[in-house]
């Protein structure tokens with residue numbers, strides 16, 4: 001594989017990842033953008049947001065508005 005093709009593949013993968021991430025943050029998709037598992041909740045730990053049950057790190061920042069009702073904090077007894 002040439003360097004150019006390699007970069008092109010990487011760019012496509014990155015683009016596909018950001019599309020998944022965008023759909024996920026809007027909650028059009030509930031699949032983890034990293035591993036594809038169904039996500040049931042999110043938890044903010046320090047500066048990062050983690051996904052349950054797969055425990056992938058979503059990103060550094062906040063839980064998206066659309067997912068506020070699926071946070072561990074939001075679950076009431």
Ligand SMILES: [Zn+2]
Pocket residue numbers: 032033034035036037051054055056
């Ligand atoms: Zn995951």
